[in-house]
Amino acid sequence: MSAVPRLSGNPAGGTHAPLPLPGSLVEAEVAESVGWLIRLRWFAGLGVLVITLAIPPIFAVRVSTAPLLAIGLGILTYNLVFFLLERRYKTAAAAQPAYLRLTLWQVTLDWLAMSLLIHYSGGIESPAIFFFLFHIVIASIFSPRRIAFAFTLLAVILLTSIALLEYAGWLPHEPVTGLLKEPLYTNPLYVAGWLLFFNSTALIVAYLATTISERLRRREEEVVRLTHDLQRASARLQALNDSARSISSTLDLSQVLNRLVKDTAEVMGVRACSIRLLDKSGKRLEPAATWGLSREYLEKGPIELESNPLAREVMAGKIVNVPDAKRSPLLQYPAWAEKEGIASMLSAPLVGKNCTLGILRAYSEERNHFTPDDENFLAAIAAQGSIAIENALAYQAMENLDATKSAFVRMVTHELRSPVSVTRSLLRTITAGYAGELTPQQRDILERAGRRIEVLQKLVDDLLDLAAGKVELSDTKAVEVIDLRQAVARVVNRYTVPAEEKSLTLELRDETQGAPLPVHATAEGLDRAFNNLVSNAVKYTPPGGQVTVTLRQEGGQAVCEVADTGIGIPEDALARLFEEFYRAPNARELEREGTGLGLTIVKDTITRFGGQVSVESELGKGSRFTVTLPLAGEGESASPLRAASASPLPGGEGD
Amino acid sequence: MDPKKILLVDDDPDQRLTMRLPLEAAGYAVFEAVSLTEGLDKVKEVKPDLIILDVMMDTMTSGFQFALEVHSQNPNSEYRQFKDVPILMLTAIHSTTPLRFGADEDYLPVDEFLDKPVDPEVLLAKVRQRLG
Numbered sequence: 093m094s095a096v097p098r099l100s101g102n103p104a105g106g107t108h109a110p111l112p113l114p115g116s117l118v119e120a121e122v123a124e125s126v127g128w129l130i131r132l133r134w135f136a137g138l139g140v141l142v143i144t145l146a147i148p149p150i151f152a153v154r155v156s157t158a159p160l161l162a163i164g165l166g167i168l169t170y171n172l173v174f175f176l177l178e179r180r181y182k183t184a185a186a187a188q189p190a191y192l193r194l195t196l197w198q199v200t201l202d203w204l205a206m207s208l209l210i211h212y213s214g215g216i217e218s219p220a221i222f223f224f225l226f227h228i229v230i231a232s233i234f235s236p237r238r239i240a241f242a243f244t245l246l247a248v249i250l251l252t253s254i255a256l257l258e259y260a261g262w263l264p265h266e267p268v269t270g271l272l273k274e275p276l277y278t279n280p281l282y283v284a285g286w287l288l289f290f291n292s293t294a295l296i297v298a299y300l301a302t303t304i305s306e307r308l309r310r311r312e313e314e315v316v317r318l319t320h321d322l323q324r325a326s327a328r329l330q331a332l333n334d335s336a337r338s339i340s341s342t343l344d345l346s347q348v349l350n351r352l353v354k355d356t357a358e359v360m361g362v363r364a365c366s367i368r369l370l371d372k373s374g375k376r377l378e379p380a381a382t383w384g385l386s387r388e389y390l391e392k393g394p395i396e397l398e399s400n401p402l403a404r405e406v407m408a409g410k411i412v413n414v415p416d417a418k419r420s421p422l423l424q425y426p427a428w429a430e431k432e433g434i435a436s437m438l439s440a441p442l443v444g445k446n447c448t449l450g451i452l453r454a455y456s457e458e459r460n461h462f463t464p465d466d467e468n469f470l471a472a473i474a475a476q477g478s479i480a481i482e483n484a485l486a487y488q489a490m491e492n493l494d495a496t497k498s499a500f501v502r503m504v505t506h507e508l509r510s511p512v513s514v515t516r517s518l519l520r521t522i523t524a525g526y527a528g529e530l531t532p533q534q535r536d537i538l539e540r541a542g543r544r545i546e547v548l549q550k551l552v553d554d555l556l557d558l559a560a561g562k563v564e565l566s567d568t569k570a571v572e573v574i575d576l577r578q579a580v581a582r583v584v585n586r587y588t589v590p591a592e593e594k595s596l597t598l599e600l601r602d603e604t605q606g607a608p609l610p611v612h613a614t615a616e617g618l619d620r621a622f623n624n625l626v627s628n629a630v631k632y633t634p635p636g637g638q639v640t641v642t643l644r645q646e647g648g649q650a651v652c653e654v655a656d657t658g659i660g661i662p663e664d665a666l667a668r669l670f671e672e673f674y675r676a677p678n679a680r681e682l683e684r685e686g687t688g689l690g691l692t693i694v695k696d697t698i699t700r701f702g703g704q705v706s707v708e709s710e711l712g713k714g715s716r717f718t719v720t721l722p723l724a725g726e727g728e729s730a731s732p733l734r735a736a737s738a739s740p741l742p743g744g745e746g747d
Numbered sequence: 748m749d750p751k752k753i754l755l756v757d758d759d760p761d762q763r764l765t766m767r768l769p770l771e772a773a774g775y776a777v778f779e780a781v782s783l784t785e786g787l788d789k790v791k792e793v794k795p796d797l798i799i800l801d802v803m804m805d806t807m808t809s810g811f812q813f814a815l816e817v818h819s820q821n822p823n824s825e826y827r828q829f830k831d832v833p834i835l836m837l838t839a840i841h842s843t844t845p846l847r848f849g850a851d852e853d854y855l856p857v858d859e860f861l862d863k864p865v866d867p868e869v870l871l872a873k874v875r876q877r878l879g
Binding site for chain 2: 510512513514515516517518520521524526527549
C-alpha cells in the first residue's frame with residue numbers, strides 16, 4: 093500500500109481551502125511505485141523465459157516456444173526502456189504527470205504481453221490465465237477507479253475475443269500439447285461458462301480492489317492532510333511564540349502595534365490586519381496600526397460603536413467571523429470593503445485588565461476564508477497582544493507623567509531662579525556700596541540675607557539640573573559623540589582660579605597619549621557631572637591640598653578619576669552618598685550650606701550615558717571618584733541608554 | 748573725553764539696575780533696551796562701545812540672534828560698523844542653553860560670558876578689560 097498517485101482532482105473537496113499537499117511526498121511515492129513495478133517485471137520476464145524452457149521437458153508437454161520466448165524477451169526489453177526512463181526522471185526530478193504516463197504505459201504493455209502470453213499458452217485453456225487477476229489488482233491500486241475499470245474491460249474484451257476467435261477457428265489455437273486430453277476451447281458449454289465466470293471474477297476483483305485502494309488512498313490523503321495541518325499548526329505556534337517575543341521585547345506602543353499587525357497577517361497568511369483602539373470618549377475606534385490596507389480604506393470614516401454592530405459585538409468580547417463582507421449586515425462600510433478587495437474578515441477583541449482596549453482584525457480576499465481554527469488562533473494572538481499593548485500603554489503613561497513632572501519642576505525652578513538670581517545681584521550692589529553708604533549693622537543684615545539667598549540659589553540650580561537630566565532622558569536625540577577629554581578639560585579650567593585662591597594644586601593628568609575618548613553623552617550632562625565632582629573636590633580639600641583629575645582609556649572604557657586629598661568620606665556615609673539630599677556629616681560640618689543633590693546629579697547623568705560612578709575614600713585622607721563610560725564605536729553595546737543595569741563598582745556606595 | 752557708552756539689553760528691570768549702578772559709579776554712560784528689537788534700534792542710535800546682553804529675553808535664543816545680527820560678518824550688514832563692539836553675554840551658571848558651552852568655538856558672536864547672579868566687581872573688571 094505504498095503508492096498513492098493522485099490522478100484526478102482533489103477528492104476531499106469541500107469548503108476547505110485547497111490544501112497544497114506536500115508535493116515531494118506524493119511524488120516520492122509515485123516514483124517508488126514505478127520503481128517497484130519495474131523491479132517485479134524483471135522477474136516476470138525471466139519467469140516467462142524460464143518456464144517456457146524448463147516446463148516442457150520436465151512435464152513432457154510441448155508449447156509454442158518461439159513466440160513465448162519472444163514475449164519474455166519483449167517484456168524484458170520494454171522493462172529496460174522503463175528502467176532507463178525512470179532513472180532519468182529520478183535524476184531530473186520529474187513532475188508527477190511524467191510518472192503517471194510511465195505507469196499507464198507500463199500497464200498497457202503488460203496487458204498486451206499478458207494477452208499474447210495467454211494466447212500462446214492455450215487461450216482459455218492456459219494455466220497462466222489467473223495471472224490476469226493480479227494485473228487487475230495492480231492496475232486498481234495504481235490508477236484511479238475509472239482507468240482501472242477501463243483496463244479490466246480491456247482484459248475482458250481481449251480474452252473474450254481470444255476465446256471466441258479460437259472457438260470460431262479464426263485464430264489458430266496454440267495449445268500446451270499434452271496438458272489436456274481433449275481440447276476445451278471448442279467446447280461451447282465450457283467456453284460460455286468460462287467467459288461468464290472469468291469475466292465476472294475479473295470485474296468483481298476490479299471492483300473490490302479499486303474500492304479498497306480508494307479507501308486506502310483517501311485514508312492516506314487524510315494522513316497527508318493531517319500532517320500538513322499539524323505542520324501548519326506547529327508553524328503557527330512557532331510564529332505566535334516568535335511574535336510574542338518580538339512584541340514584548342519593546343515597550344514602545346507604536347512598535348508593539350506595528351509588529352502585532354504585521355506578524356498576525358503573516359502568521360495567518362492573510363492579506364491584511366489592523367488594530368483599532370478605543371479612544372478616550374469610549375465611543376469611537378481609532379486606527380492604531382495596519383498592515384496591507386490602503387490609506388483610503390483606513391480613512392473611510394470613524395468607527396462609531398453606536399452605528400457599527402460588528403464593532404459593538406467584538407468590543408463586547410466576542411470573536412466575530414464575517415465570512416462574506418459583501419452580504420454582512422454587521423458592517424458599517426460594506427462598499428469600502430468590496431472596493432478594497434476584502435471578502436471576509438475575522439475580528440477579535442483586545443481585552444485588557446479592566447476594559448476592552450480595541451479590536452484586532454484580519455482581512456482576507458477570499459470568502460469563507462476563516463475557519464474555527466483561525467478564530468482560536470486570532471484570539472490567542474489578541475490575548476498576547478493585549479498584554480503587550482497594556483504594558484506599552486502603562487509605560488507610555490509613566491513616561492508622560494515623568495516628562496510632565498520634570499517639565500513642571502523645570503518650569504518652576506526656572507521661574508524661581510530668575511528672581512533669586514536678581515535678588516542676589518541687587519543685594520551685592522548694595523553691599524558693594526553702589527547705593528550709598530551702609531551702617532555696619534545694615535551691611536551685616538544684608539550680607540546674611542545674601543548668604544541665605546545663595547543657598548536658595550544653589551538648591552534651585554541643583555533641582556533644575558536634576559530635572560533637566562530627567563527631561564533629557566526621554567529625548568535620546570540629544571546624545572552625541574563627545575570627546576571626554578575636552579569636556580573634562582573645560583571643567584578643570586573653570587576651577588583653576590578658585591583652586592589657586594584656595595592654595596590648592598589642581599592638576600589634569602591626561603594619560604591617553606593624545607588619543608581621544610569619544611563617549612555617547614550630551615555636553616551639558618558631562619559638564620554637569622564633572623562640574624559637581626571637581627567643585628566638590630575643591631570645596632572639601634583644605635588649603636595646600638591636591639586635586640588630581642586623571643583621564644585614561646581602560647579596555648573599551650573611558651575613565652576619568654577625580655581624586656583629592658580632602659576630608660574624606662566616613663564609611664557609613666559612603667553607602668548613602670548618591671542619595672538625593674544626602675550629605676555626609678563631615679561635609680555638613682565643613683560647609684553648612686549644600687543641597688545634597690550634587691552626587692545624585694552625577695550618578696543620574698553618568699548612568700544615563702551608560703556609565704558608572706564609584707567612590708573610594710579614607711576619612712581624613714581624601715576621596716577618589718571614578719567615572720567610567722563606554723567608548724563610542726566600541727561595538728553596538730555602547731548604547732547610551734543601557735542605563736538601568738549600570739551598577740556601582742566596588743567601593744560600594746550602594747544605590 | 749566723553750564717557751564710554753554701554754548698552755544693557757535685558758528685559759529684567761532689576762537686573763538692569765544691578766548693572767547700571769556700578770557701571771555709572773565707574774563713570775560709564777549706561778543705556779538700556781528691554782527687547783531684541785529695541786536693542787537693535789538702540790545700537791544704531793546710541794553707537795555703544797560695549798553691549799551687555801541677556802541670553803534669554805522673549806525667547807530662549809533671542810540674545811543669540813541679537814549677537815549674530817550685530818556681529819554679522821556679512822559686509823552688507825546694516826550693523827557692519829558695530830561688528831567689533833564687544834558683547835558680554837549674561838548667562839545663568841547652570842543654564843542649558845546651546846550657548847553655554849560655546850565660549851571657545853570660533854563662530855560664536857559674543858566676546859565673553861558673564862555669570863548670573865552678577866557680582867558688581869566681576870562686572871566692572873570684565874568691562875574695564877574690554878574698554879580699557
